Amino acid sequence: MKEIERVLNPKSIAVVGASDNPDKWGYGIMERITSDGFAGSVYPVNARSREVFGLDAFSSLADIPDEVDMVNISIPGKFVAEVVKQAVDRGVKSVVINTNGYREVGRGDLETELLEIIKDSDTRIIGPNVQGIMNVQNKLSLNLGTKLFDQGPVGIIAQSGSVSAYIGEKMGDDGIGISTMFNLGNQIDLCESDFIEYLAGDEQTKVIAIYLEGPKDKDLFKETLIRNALKKPIVMFKPGSTEQGTEAAASHTGSIAGNDRIFSAACQQYGVLRCDDLLGYVDSIKAFALCPLPEGNRTVVMSTSGGVGSIVIDEVYKNGLEMARLPTAARQEIETLTGVKVPENGLLDLAIDTGIWQRVIETLCKNYSGCFDSILIVVADGVNNVEAMAGYAKNLTSKPILAVYMSYGDQYRENAISCLKREGIAYYGSPERAVKSLKNLL
Amino acid sequence: MKEIERVLNPKSIAVVGASDNPDKWGYGIMERITSDGFAGSVYPVNARSREVFGLDAFSSLADIPDEVDMVNISIPGKFVAEVVKQAVDRGVKSVVINTNGYREVGRGDLETELLEIIKDSDTRIIGPNVQGIMNVQNKLSLNLGTKLFDQGPVGIIAQSGSVSAYIGEKMGDDGIGISTMFNLGNQIDLCESDFIEYLAGDEQTKVIAIYLEGPKDKDLFKETLIRNALKKPIVMFKPGSTEQGTEAAASHTGSIAGNDRIFSAACQQYGVLRCDDLLGYVDSIKAFALCPLPEGNRTVVMSTSGGVGSIVIDEVYKNGLEMARLPTAARQEIETLTGVKVPENGLLDLAIDTGIWQRVIETLCKNYSGCFDSILIVVADGVNNVEAMAGYAKNLTSKPILAVYMSYGDQYRENAISCLKREGIAYYGSPERAVKSLKNLL
Known part of the structure; x- marks a missing residue:
């Protein structure tokens, strides 16, 4: 979408309310624009200072x-309309309004006023009551509180600055970057559908993560999902699955959340994954960012621990997946090569010998890849270097590989986690989180 | 239980199979006993060496x-019976058998043989096929692969060395220690019921965490739970909620898992908390270790983020809890003191001003503590020092306080997490984990 591309790539930005006072929002915005590497021109606007952040x-x-x-x-509400008028007069392409005090506190009339001002102009509004946007590629961060994220495959659209920060920081912590982040606020003009359309066509973005309290325009939203859900994975979180949560969301951005069950059914119908818990949500975004899509539900479980292996098997079946059934020839071949007994249930309980792990991975990937659709690698308590086998497997197969890494606080953890990040493996701290993420890929 | 106390407090230990070869289990055992601070005598036994780990x-x-x-x-199975005989002859109090190859591979006959040997003696067996035990108080660790944990309130009984390590390491990572850890293995002699009985009477232990593939003696197990579940919280994880998982657990320690639904019903009846996912399990152990028990289901939610606040409200109601309804007087008092609007749904959306947080906490705890049963403190994206308010509240109330700490990878995280650990606050990385843990306390 050409228009959003223009919005995302300004050559010059004016910050109205720019300040050297760290308590002001205009300080946070200036800090981001000047320290994250944005290459365009920056113009602080402040009625009382001749210099802000060392700039005129x-x-x-x-x-x-x-x-x-x-x-x-980022100035008080009573001055906002006048600034928007000036922006329209100057032919500014976009206005990002951090200021709050609009529909979310019952002042929808102030939003109507802003819309009147931009009517018939080329100026578009993001917000008001918005935490900002981020275009990681050109190092543009207009976001209160969050540093520029690393560059990567996740596109974020969120109606809460805290949730977008949570997604972005969680991805960063796992070694995964962000392409673009749009915060929505009250979305009086540009809205979720515009940004979905943009991210669906954006080559950098591999998965679209949406946190939405309520769509601006339900019909447009539905059409946009139908048109784009097949292009790339869309993972959605919407609060308001309880009456009380709906009420709270409404007082946050003034959204009308609508019937939650209808929303859920619609997601299912259009092929949009809806998560009902925040941790499962970021887990799934990570899986889509790092894994190819599996072609079926048969998984191979390789574990350093028989005990944890059986917990993983429980999770596999609870989630509607199944253990890959290896033919007798495969089982015999693995037993001969490794000395490890392969039971009928398919659990490969390999202890901690990386030599054995390597031989099993080679045999499976080279000779029996038709027997399974994904691999789950389970590294339980403190062992050395088995996690590297996930990366080894990744080079031998194009099927998704997910890892359970359960060790905390021991001497191997730091290296193991670095290795999993470096190899681009989606790893999780518990069996149920990994298996649920694998299921969500399907 | 006097007998277990004797087992846990040996003045001298012989390690049969002790070795200087890091590939041998007897190396791992020697490493633990000699480096974790155990004060008793250690006697390596090795048929071929005159010295092991520098000891005769x-x-x-x-x-x-x-x-x-x-x-x-820790020697091959064929030599084990003879060693157990010698142990009985010497009047040894307890034998911990790491060696495997018993019932779990269909050789129940070898277990019968061991039981015959200790019959009519005072010698008790832990194992075989066991990863070891740990008495943190006297720095005794007989455990393959896991260093001695810090001392604390969690007692662990587990039929999987990997799971006990997971619990212990996860607790350590969260700043919580362990009192005693019993691994069970095939439990041919001393079994889960003996250890439950012991931990229920142990003053150091505040919560008992059990991972059980199958009880040794169902009736005894039931009686033990009935007798002890009211003494202190018992949190249980049992794999085998699917047929396939049951099968896998059986081949791990040779347990007969039995009907899972009956097991679940029994837990409920006896007041034992059964968790169905490993992460929720360690989350709940942590909550019991750190929190007093709430007297009711009314919770106050204080949040830095309105968006995340409304997600927390969803979770509160999904889990059968409710938001504390503050009387009009309380709401007015808070509004006057802080300038923060308090909505009827009770969400205290306080942004990041610690002064405001402090005033709200004081007002609530000093004047309105009859209105709520617990406090949920929600710290969303990177903010400075609000997490310290959890510790502040803890000093003003005896009600449970749990925290959601959602920030990853930003500059505040390290200090914030240290602060939450230091204050002994149960904190969680997502709203649903915190709320579910609070629910599990009830």
């Missing part, structure tokens, strides 16, 4: 002599 | 001139 400041937007593509507004 | 080695158990309280056996 202007007393109003109208005073800036050069062209301005984007305006960020 | 004996060619057989019979050759040790001094008294031996405990024997650890």
